[in-house]
Amino acid sequence: MKKICLVLISAFLVFSCTESKKTFELTHGVHISGVTILAGENGDFSPFNGHVVTEGEKILYVGEAEPKVRGEYRKIEGKGKYLIPGLIDSHVHITEVQGMAYQQLEKNPELVAGFKAQMPRSYLYFGFTTLVNLGGISQDLIDFIHDQPLKPDLYHTGWSGASVANGYPMNFAPESIRFEITPNFIYLESEAENIPDQYDPADHTPEAVVKRIRESGAIAVKAYYETGFHGMADLPVPTKEILVRLQEEAHKNGLVLTVHGNSLEAHAILSEVGVDIIAHGLWNWGAYKSAPKDSLPEEIKSVLDKQIEKQIGYTPTLTVLEGERVLADRAFLDDPRLRKVIPGAMITWYRSEEGQWFAKELFEGYSPEEVNEIYGRIQAHGDLALKYLSDNGGLILFGTDTPSAPTYGNPPGLNGYAEIRMMHEAGVPLGKILASATVNNAAAFHLDSLVGSIAVGKRANMLLLTKNPMEEVEAYDHIDKIILGGEVVEREELSVRE
Ligand SMILES: [Zn+2]
Known part of the structure; x- marks a missing residue:
């Protein structure tokens, strides 16, 4: 009897849903x-x-x-x-305080506290409801974000990226602490002499590293292919074999592999390996660096074709260069939108002698015109590569690399809006921009059952x-x-x- 009643009730529900x-x-x-x-x-x-x-x-x-x-x-x-x-930015570094390196952080605790309290809201102000932190992060910072009343959903890649020993970006840290702050570094035989004895190579294989990254609650593994820039010495890079093992192990653990790389050499190798995602666009054209701004050399095209064929995620991060270029452009600090996302006291500090430290480091002795000329060409190359990928069915993933350096030129949230506008100027149709920041990112990072x-x-x-x-x-x-x-x-x- 009970059964019949249930059948009748559910039939009624179906009826009422379809008819009224x-x-x-x-x-x-x-x-x-x-x-x-x-x-x-x-x-x-x-x-x-x-x-x-x-x-x-x-x-x-x-x-x-x-x-x-x-x-x-x-x-x-x-x-x-x-x-x-809601928008997803799949390449941010919320661990940083825009415009400050370690020395400035130490000296200005109040500015840092004010900045950090506002930062999660600044991403939301420009519509970014999901962030993927693509580098090391601490549990303290994850907890701090979690405790904020208003914050984007945060995903990460573990306590550190899978940098190769003494490679990018661990090369930036002093030798005395770089291994300690990069618990997921990959052991390289070629660097054996430069790795402190307490580190057991068995704990730093791609397999051991990916396991640790998964156990930290990460959704992706971040690796790096970078030989150096701004006059750095030649840095060690992962071999193809390491990249393949990282990718296989990431997949076994339900994670995706995203790799830093913006040079032709990096994009060529990463395309050949077929990594899931390249965390930057291709603007560093190597032998073609003086190529005209309006045509794509065949070799660049063929690398991009491979990415299109394999549907490798391409993260344009056009604001990486722009965030440096604007340091030569004082008008940037006058943008009223900046006041929405950065506390006034911090903007005042950016204008100060101390706050201009990075601008001086990069551009001392260059006129704004010279800076625009140099950056304009590299940026035009990045734009061309992106347009080609967009026109030919490439998989574009929205990501800004906010901030890509200790520059104030990549403010939280506002930098995402700048990236959107730059993608548009580069010729990506509006529908593809929206897809890149929503469904594409969600699917690429396996978040599509939740968001996107x-x-x-x-x-x-x-x-x-x-x-x-x-x-x-x-x-x-x-x-x-x-x-x-x-x-x-x-x-x-x-x-x-x-
Ligand atoms: Zn980055």
Whole structure:
């Protein structure tokens, strides 16, 4: 008897759902009504007018038909507005304080504290609801972010990247501490004499390193292929065999491999190995560095073709160079948007003699025109490579490398907006930019069951925009509300409060 009743009840439910309005009884919900939705599910951003209902942290309903919503919830009128998935920046370093190296951090604890308290909100202010920290991070910093009332979802690559012994970026640290702060370094026989005795090679094989990285709660392994820049000595780099083992082991552990590299040499090797993701674009053209700004040498093309064929994730990080170039451009510090993401006291410090230390280190003796000329050419090469990849079906993953150096030219959040605009200027269509920062990143980092599109069951991370991001790149600076794990946040709540 009981069984029959149940069958009847479920039949009635099916009937009522198809024939009349869907009904939701909410306890902690949001109903965004009559909004233009760019959902992105299965990569489809075709806009449609409809409704989204969330309950708690999750999306409960996405559809054209207006549902019946009851209980405890907030209704948001979406008429004339656009709803997109929250943005994902898959290459940041939240461990850094923009514009400061170790010495300045020590000397300015109050500025550092003010910066750090604002930093998570600054990413959200520009719509970045998910971040992947691509380098070392400490449990203390993870806990600090976790404890903030408003912060993006944070993913990471363990306590350190899988740098080869004495290679990039551990070469930046003093020899006395570089091994200690790079617990996941890879042992190289060729460096054996320069590795302290206490480190057992067996603990620093690709297999041992990947295991440790997984155990730290990481979602990816970060490796590096960098022979040096800015006049550095030739640095050791991983062999092909090491890269292959890192990738195989990462996959066995459910992780992805993303590798730093921006030179032709690096991109060629990484393409051959077929790593999952290259964490930078290809702007360092080696023998072709003086090539014209408007045509792609055949050799560069063939490397990019291989990336397209293998669908290797390509992270343009166009703001890496731009974040240095702007140090020669005082107008950068006058941008009113900077005041939204960086505390005023810090901006004042950036202008000071002490705050200009890195600008001096890079550009002392160069005029702004000379800096623009040098950076303009390399940037144009990066733009060309990206455009080629975009035009020919490459897999573009949005990532900024914020900050890529101790420059104040890569501010949290605002740098993501700069990256979006630069991608647009380089010729990437708006739809591909949106995909790169949402579905593409989510799939590449195995986060697609959680984020990256507006779909039932996913985290309610969404942006309500007052302009259409498929028509105007400025839409990304016209954010009305940020919906963060189902909480509605007004954009202005996220800016610097002085
Ligand atoms: Zn980086």
